[in-house]
Amino acid sequence: MAPAAANYYSAPTHPAPKQRGYRICDTCGAAENPSIQKFRYCGGCSPECQKSHWPSHKTICQHTAAQVSGAKKQQAMSAACPDENLVKHLRKFTSTHSALLGWAGFQALQLKRLPANIRQNALLIELSHNPRAEPLYRFSVAGTHIVPRSYVTSHDPLVAADIDRREERCRRSGGIGTLVILVQCGGISQVMPVEVDPPSKITWDLRDDWPQVLRHFVESGRTDFKPVSTTARGVVYG
Template identity: 65%
Template sequence: MSYYTQPAAANYHTAPHHSHRERGYRVCDHCGAVETPAVKFRLCGGCMTTQYCSQDCQKVHWPSHKVICQHTASQVKQVSANAAANGYVDENIAKNLRKFTSAHNSLLGWAGFQALQLKRVPANVRQSALLIELNYLNHPEAHRRTYVRDPLVISDIQRREERCRQSGGIGTLVVIIQCGSTSQVMPVEVDPPSKITWDCREDWSQVLSHFVESGRTDFKPISTTARGVHYG
């Protein structure tokens, strides 16, 4: 284990709290605008993964987003129905998994960047994905699914990949959050390594566990720049 003189996040050692929620780095799926403190993005209520800078952008993008959004919603209903039929304690596991992914968007994107070592080997973004397995009420039937099979999800990832490359990025990082037989795919469009100041961390899995288990959603990674060290 590598030794670090500084924690991975400024608030690593502070007590858990729920008063404020940082959404992290987001790009409008229609116009490509980047989220700022002054402009808070809105999530699509259907898929809970696509974000927009305004209601106008969401309306204009709906015709092209409709297929993948309704597909995601139908999957959620099917999973909920199967859960209820099998007597699971929480029949809304798919919906809760989407909420979890949305709440920890910044943390999961950072963990994927570190796990795939994209700062050192950018080509890994096209070859690998990060699979995160969650335990839900100690359910005994959890299994691993290390790649994406759904053709509509694959098509959506490819669309993001093309957009990211056209804007100068290295591609789309895929993070798969698995809970029992249910999974949520989170695509993250990655800027060129030269524009990313995040420090490389080998302790990303411990940091991920720490923030998830403490319930904190305001993760801010450490970055070292020519102007000094800062978080966020």
């Protein structure tokens, strides 16, 4: 899990850049560098990775496509859901704020103190949607809840299988498992699995004010969430 915590009180010095977040290739583990190469949503860091990963990705990919199609049909029939792009907006929100969401989940489940919580609980983040707002201001945080992990995995076997696959890979590499974050808005859900390093390797601070930090960054349209930790030499950024 990439270290992340809040430079909460520092104001941005320039307009927040548009970005999709940094993702990891499921096949070789390479990190995305948007300034050089952007990953495709259903791809990897190279055609070779894409081809080798497709057999395991195919099922969850088709499942996601079916959800998107179903959501569009539901929105078309419901006056309460006028924005047919909600699914797209929610996916982009999750990608853009991946570091912030992962950090909030780590703090919410207190994984530094209680690593076993990663197998029992998940973080549910409920959002409100304003489709007419600028892209970085479309969502606000309506609520956060700690829920049993089975709340996520028992409703969708394909998602559960994908989480289990990530969990096994994470533990083989020395991590503690996969943190599950569920982002919901208007009846649409986005599951975000985060593979977490051993707490002994995570140096940034524990924060009890994570709900306020989460809300601040989301509702301020900020994407400059940065790593921070306190050491004997003081506060270290980077």
